[in-house]
Amino acid sequence: MRGLFYLAALALAAATAAPAAPPKPLFASDQPIRITIQGPISTLASKRAPTPVPATLVADGVTYPITLAPRGITRLLKDTCQFPPLRVEFTRPPPAGSLFQGQHRLKLVTHCKNGVDFQQKVLLEYSAYRIYNLLTQQSFRARLANVDYVDVDGKPFISRIGFFLEDFDDVAKRNGMRVAHMGPRVPLEQIDATSGGRFAVFEYLISNYDWSMRAGPEGDECCHNGRLMSLTGGGILTPVPYDFDFSGLVDAPYAGVPEGIPVATIKERNYRGYCAHMVQARAAAAGIAARRGEVLGVFQAIPGLSPGTSQRAAAFIAKGIGDIDSGKIFKNCSG
Secondary structure, three states, X not given: OHHHHHHHHHHHHHHOOOOOOOOOHHHOOOOOEEEEEEEOHHHHHHHOOOOOEEEXXXXXXXXXXXXXXXXXXXXXXXXXXXXXXXXXEEOOOOOOOOOOOOOOEEEEEOOOOOOHHHHHHHHHHHHHHHHHHHHOOOOOOEEEEEEEEEEOOOOEEEEEEEEEEOOHHHHHHHOOOEEOOOOOEOOHHHEOHHHHHXXXXXXXXXXXXXXXXOEOOOOOOOOOOEEEEEOOOOOOEEEEEOOOOOOOOOOOOOOOOOOOOOOOOOOOOOOOOOHHHHHHHHXXXXXXXXXXXXXXXXXXXXXXXXXXXXXXXXXXXXHHHHHHHHOHHHHHHOO
């Protein structure tokens, strides 16, 4: 009876689903862009005050008035990162036909520290988004950017690689869905099994434990490093993962194993998906194994990723695919 209720709910939701939308210009291509951001950059890097500050962003000869604000949790700490992740907000609607047409607020993933090796960490985290894009359209798109940071007085501050992350409202619209604001905890029965199984298999593949598809931080809505969307804004929910810097794939020096996870390092894999989603998770795993060439080829296609980093990342992901081939991935659900 319960299953019939959910099938009926899905049928009703499908009848009222919004039409899917194409990606906005910024996320319609995978080619890296070059931008200049000018503002009180040195102050943002040193003070980390949460108040947005005026700045400008220049791309393709177009100057956009914006505000900048530091964001994040771990990467926001000065002891962890020399440079914080940023939130970019356009103070006027970008002009029609411009690269940033339709954008309002964007996350900019930055380089954390100035060393060249941290550029590789940015590119590895970006690669995780690209892999998930291969698996499903129900994913965040990302756009690489070569960023020239210029201080408010016109003095160059630093030039580094970063990437913009698609706004979740746009992810939902691309998929004919709506953002679902739930929380702080979601019943397992509300999580779409196909999406939940795929989410968990992917996190296993990149060896990431810093997530929950059903619960958010205390006092906040669901979810931790995941967002929810649905056909109606409620009912059956599709979880979408993001924020992969704590994964074994990226292997950031500040990343550690969360309390309660039975592994010694973040590069040791342990499946954390729900056994109730096992049929769908096995199908997702089989799909990844069947496309191993495309998945491993992601690293060769990313500009700026060094040959050594590319080879090590591909070998790491190949080991995860090997766990799929052997069935080791689902040992926690075999009893």
